[in-house]
Amino acid sequence: MNLQPARGTRDIYGAELTAFKQVENTVRDFAKRYGFGEIQTPIFEATEVFCRGVGETSDIVSKEMYTFSDRGGESFTLRPEGTAGVVRAFVSEGMAQNLPVKLFYAGPMFRYERPQKGRYRQLHQAGVEILGAATPQTDVEVLCLAWDVLCALGLGGNVRLELNTLGDAESRAAYRDALVAYFSQYREQLSEDSRVRLEKNPLRILDSKDEGDKKLIENAPEMTAYLNEPSKAFFDEVKTGLDALGIPYVVNPRLVRGLDYYRHTVFEFVTESLGAQGTVLAGGRYDGLVRQMGGPETAGIGFGAGIDRLALLITELGKVDPEPRPIAVVPAGEDAVLPSMKAAHVLRQNGFIVDEAYTGNMAKRLKKANKINACAAVIMGGDEIAKGVATVRNLDSGEQKEVPLTDLPAALESFR
RNA sequence: GCGAAAGUAGCUCAGUUGGAUAGAGCGCCGGAUUGUGGUUCCGGAUGUCGUGAGUUCAAGUCUCAUCUUUCGCCCCA
Incomplete structure (x- = not known):
């Protein structure tokens, strides 16, 4: 018998679990302070929930899902992220009756990936979602909560908030078209990966690490030029709110997010201390997702925090609280x-x-x-x-x- | 999915051009100590050398396969 845990999974106990729980409990405690209620959704859902929720073109759906048929022949999938399940619950539990809805969750997620440090097939996330509030004030509140959590974990000096906007659906579509037009001129010079991106998700060419791509990206059209007035005003209000609360950030016009559902504000808290897995907490606004999932038109914003990565980080930086002594x-x-x-x-x-x-x-x-x-x-x-x-x-x-x-x-x- | 490195005791690691009973430190167990710990001293056990084949008189060491981890890409938390 093979006694090793399956690839990309691990036993978490002792000092590692202490750090792990500290992260999870910190997010939970602060979420409660901000008026979020906790929800536990199933660890697996009908496959369609994630295909529609996360988006067919994302790598998560196209090649990283743990999908299986049960004995009745139905297709189910181990959840690869938290938002789709929460939104599914929001719709099926009829939560739209009393808006806004503020939910917190924490638990394991599953992605079929090649493991590395801070990157697992069973990973753990804690996250929050605000559904039914379209004001930039909620973007600021979610970012403020994230910042509070990271500071409480002692990471204020070790993470950088990167911020961008993708604009509303109209702006995003216009920008996408502009990017396709621009990069199509240079199709032959693009890296192999980016030629695929050009077809599937042109926005993602922007954060390519290929040197040749980077040169082309320098002269690529900028999102700002394609933002319509409402989108521009929305982003300005988010930034004004962050300034007022004294939350440091840098605008990164190249920041795009892998999941299809994002609109307007997108953000990542990144660290230099974890190698290639530097994103420890990330999220954005996803107006339109609820509708796409079969619910009423409902705005949404939230973040997911990588518990494994944050636990690694506070361990490496010596920020883990001592256990109480017996x-x-x-x-x-x-x-x-x-x-x-x-x-x-x-x-x-x-x-x-x-x-x-x-x-x-x-x-x-x-x-x-x-x-x-x-x-x-x-x-x-x-x-x-x-x-x-x-x-x-x-x-x-x-x-x-x-x-x-x-x-x-x-x-x-x-x-x- | 692509490229590369690594895997020897619970942990961190040594192990020569292939050579006899596979080592160290830490930790663990016992004793000095039958009512007083931390320090110290003495003693002990660490093990399918990741797994499976192959080459060889002989494999921890060489070859192949496989599993896992790590690094980069991809992607993402």
Whole structure:
């Protein structure tokens, strides 16, 4: 039997899980502060949900989906991203009755890719969506939430917010046509990849890393020239809002996003510290997606945060919070086992973290207490039991004193 | 999907032109210590050398295949 986890998947536990949970909980806590409610959607959906939601031309749909038929012959797919499922839920649960809807989610996503550091086949994202609010104020709110989260994780100085607009549907289509016209002149000079992009998704030529492409891109038409007045005004309001809140950003006119549903604001928070997988949180506005999925015309904006990448980042930068330290209960002798169990129970009922070694003499148990990074030991032997006390030892300083059992929780207050 | 590198103990790694029982540090277990940890000292176990074939008197070492990871591309969080 092959005991390795499947390619691109891994067991997450110990210190890695600590970092992982810190990221997830930080996004959740801040999302709640911003008025988002949590939703859990299924991990797999009818394949059509993602084809329509994410867009047929995206690489995710065309070659990265985990798709399978169930025993009834229907085609299902493990979700490759979060937005499509949330929008599907928004429509099928009739949430349009009470707008706007603000939702938070976190969980695993699946993409059939070649794994690298920070890039997995089972990846984890936490994200938010605001549905039914078309004002630039919500763009600013979502970006502000993202910025708060990253700062709370201690990453304010390690990420850069890149911002762009794709304009509304009309502007985006006009720009697309202009790009096709421009790059078609130079078709022979384009890289092989970009010739394919020219057919499938010309916008993506703009962030090609090919040197030859880069030269052509320099003189390519700029989005700004094709923005209609409403699109321009919308983007200006987003930038004004960010300025007012003091959120730093750079406008990157070449920033495009892979998923077909984006309109207007698109953004990425990137870091230089993770190699080729530098995008740690990204998103944008997707007015039109809900309609496309069969719901009423509804505006939408949101982001997805890469939990795996952010966990790697805070680990490498030493920003992971230390685990709370337990209190170790140490019985001395067989007769002390039950009394110390009772003491441990009382402390746990009072909210303390209490652990113990189950075997060995006192020296061994104290060693174990060190190993689990305990801050204090509650020692109980024949002497203590006879007097109705316990010995409380500070494991950092070595100081210890006897306290009556009834006062134990109060006496340990400073070790909480 | 394309190109490249790597895989030896729980972890980080050494292992010569192919040569006999495959090593170190850290960690782990036991003892010095049967009511006092961290430091120290002594002792012990680490292992399908990623997997499977092949070459050879002999393979951790060479060849091929395969799996996984890592780096770049592609793409994305």
